Amino acid sequence: MPTTVIVGSQWGDEGKGKLVDVLTEDADIVARFQGGHNAGHTVVIGKEKFILHLIPSGILHKGKLCLIGNGTVVDPLCLIKEIDGLKEKGIVVSEKNLLLSKNAHLIMPYHMVIEAASENNKGSKKIGTTGRGIGPAYVDKMSRSGIRVSDLLYPEIFREKLEKNLRYYSHIEGISALSANEIYDNYMKYRERLGSLIADTDIVINDAIEKGRNVLFEGAQGTLLDIDHGSYPYVTSSSASAGGACIGLGVGPTKIDRVIGVAKAYTTRVGSGPFPTEIKDALGERLRERGGEYGATTGRPRRCGWLDMVSLRHSVRINGLTGLAITKLDILDGLDEIQICTAYKCNGKRIVDFPKELPLLESAEPIYESLSGWKVSTHGITEFSALPKEAQSYIRKIEEILRVPVDIISTGQERESLILLRRQF
Numbered sequence: 001m002p003t004t005v006i007v008g009s010q011w012g013d014e015g016k017g018k019l020v021d022v023l024t025e026d027a028d029i030v031a032r033f034q035g036g037h038n039a040g041h042t043v044v045i046g047k048e049k050f051i052l053h054l055i056p057s058g059i060l061h062k063g064k065l066c067l068i069g070n071g072t073v074v075d076p077l078c079l080i081k082e083i084d085g086l087k088e089k090g091i092v093v094s095e096k097n098l099l100l101s102k103n104a105h106l107i108m109p110y111h112m113v114i115e116a117a118s119e120n121n122k123g124s125k126k127i128g129t130t131g132r133g134i135g136p137a138y139v140d141k142m143s144r145s146g147i148r149v150s151d152l153l154y155p156e157i158f159r160e161k162l163e164k165n166l167r168y169y170s171h172i173e174g175i176s177a178l179s180a181n182e183i184y185d186n187y188m189k190y191r192e193r194l195g196s197l198i199a200d201t202d203i204v205i206n207d208a209i210e211k212g213r214n215v216l217f218e219g220a221q222g223t224l225l226d227i228d229h230g231s232y233p234y235v236t237s238s239s240a241s242a243g244g245a246c247i248g249l250g251v252g253p254t255k256i257d258r259v260i261g262v263a264k265a266y267t268t269r270v271g272s273g274p275f276p277t278e279i280k281d282a283l284g285e286r287l288r289e290r291g292g293e294y295g296a297t298t299g300r301p302r303r304c305g306w307l308d309m310v311s312l313r314h315s316v317r318i319n320g321l322t323g324l325a326i327t328k329l330d331i332l333d334g335l336d337e338i339q340i341c342t343a344y345k346c347n348g349k350r351i352v353d354f355p356k357e358l359p360l361l362e363s364a365e366p367i368y369e370s371l372s373g374w375k376v377s378t379h380g381i382t383e384f385s386a387l388p389k390e391a392q393s394y395i396r397k398i399e400e401i402l403r404v405p406v407d408i409i410s411t412g413q414e415r416e417s418l419i420l421l422r423r424q425f
């Protein structure tokens, strides 16, 4: 697998955590390149369930090095809590298995306050963010007033930036209640805990690639939440598509060998924003319950709908996908019919490309092709030929429309519930 990027092809929550966990077997390094603890990657190993927010799921394997890249935003307290939680489950985190980029930006307590104010200001057009301070941390990064992980190593610089930012944001309700002294003291304590993990991750990863090591780039969220290519403004604030892997770790595009897009066998979305194939009746509720579609980070119920080829086609293009991984196929078991959205009707016109303009996307009506469902359980199936023929046709249809091979099918939460169609890893 030399270098493989794994990205979400929909609106996040596609089951990337499990895929990364499985592919980590063959990886030497697993690296996160964007986002922060807005992500929630669920991995089930035996009877144990792990929910990771910031640390790559590769941490669950012995002998792998995990990196949190420069493109991420890091809440140090959340990271410490995650490290402590892993320790309770017998996984010891140290600089031997986790490194944190000097150039990653820190999420500061004022970012949460700013986010709440910004969401309130949007009235009925709220993004429905996770409230973790992600957006405001990226705003500071882009406005060149952000505080980076490396600033923790220079207390005076850290203090100066902190005070400047608190002054700059003092007009926002709730900021004046924050104490610079308290924040400073806390962050210096976090430095004590995290100091040994801080590293030049760009050098580490490029050296590893040069030596022919296998590297897995673990995306968070999904392409339709990408700041540039998603359903703006209902997106997250980072580059969740494959290009983000290069920027967010300091790896050149020529070093990427393959890009796997993960998509559920249906679609979900958490938070506000257009969702053309959303099912608002009892069937949507059925998918939510069967699929356990509740946010791993916020616990919010996810909106559920049919598989959307218009948005997936966009994902294939934007990410340059070399393969697809279809997850949660078993959740569709027992349906008489399955709909697959092949085009949208916008303003009376049939369109096959994901609209850039929000009003068009909001008005999009899905045009469906109907396929036969299957009545038997696919849960835990590990061979393609053992799937009911209707499920096989469903997968083949996806390949035919997107013209990208389905490499992997996931048929349950457990590690073993997996069909590997193209053994290229």
Ligand code: IMP
Residues within 6 Å of the ligand: 011, 012, 013, 038, 039, 040, 127, 128, 129, 130, 131, 132, 134, 135, 220, 221, 225, 234, 235, 236, 237, 270, 271, 272
């Ligand atoms: P933010 O990332 O907290 O700024 O939230 C922006 C949008 O992205 C909201 O609609 C969130 O629900 C969504 N979002 C952020 N992280 C995830 C994720 O890991 N899975 C699914 N949706 C997410």
